Amino acid sequence: MRAQFLTAMLASVALIACGQTSAPAPAATTAAAPAEVAATTLPTEIGGCVDTVVESHGPRLEGVADSGSAITYENGLIQVSYDVVPGIDHSQPGDAAHVCLVSVPENCPPGDDRGKVYTVTNGRTGESWTAPDSQHTCGGA
Numbered sequence: 001m002r003a004q005f006l007t008a009m010l011a012s013v014a015l016i017a018c019g020q021t022s023a024p025a026p027a028a029t030t031a032a033a034p035a036e037v038a039a040t041t042l043p044t045e046i047g048g049c050v051d052t053v054v055e056s057h058g059p060r061l062e063g064v065a066d067s068g069s070a071i072t073y074e075n076g077l078i079q080v081s082y083d084v085v086p087g088i089d090h091s092q093p094g095d096a097a098h099v100c101l102v103s104v105p106e107n108c109p110p111g112d113d114r115g116k117v118y119t120v121t122n123g124r125t126g127e128s129w130t131a132p133d134s135q136h137t138c139g140g141a
Helices: 002-017 035-040 086-090
Strands: 049-061 064-073 078-081 096-103 117-122 128-132
Touching: 064 086, 078 128, 086 117, 086 128
Parallel strands: none
Antiparallel strands: 049 064, 049 096, 064 078, 096 117, 117 128
16 A cells, blocks of 8 residues: 555656646547657656657566566666556557656666666556666666
8 A cells, every 4th residue: 555655656746747737648639759759768867758658568577477567668668566566557568658757776886777767657548657677776686
């Protein structure tokens, strides 16, 4: 319950940081980003957002249903959570996704850029979630 509350709070903060006061409308009513931008770009500054498309999703560990959630996007982003994330599980390949960078770890070893946290809103379902780009933050296992 506490994790769901924290996830909802982080999603709200990310929406505000991205200049939104509520979740974006479903994909049918929002303008799509150019395909070349959506497929290759990740936000680089906290509060920066990009649009992309869900490529695939499943459990964190292949074949282990309750191992958490994982999702990949056409722009190369992968999000992983040890918790089962309903918004990720409800996503489908081809869904529009609005991705905002909400935090970046500090004091990372050179070349280790794991641990960025993103809030994503699915344009079809309207659901939002917040999860990191790796199972471990920089300098971790």
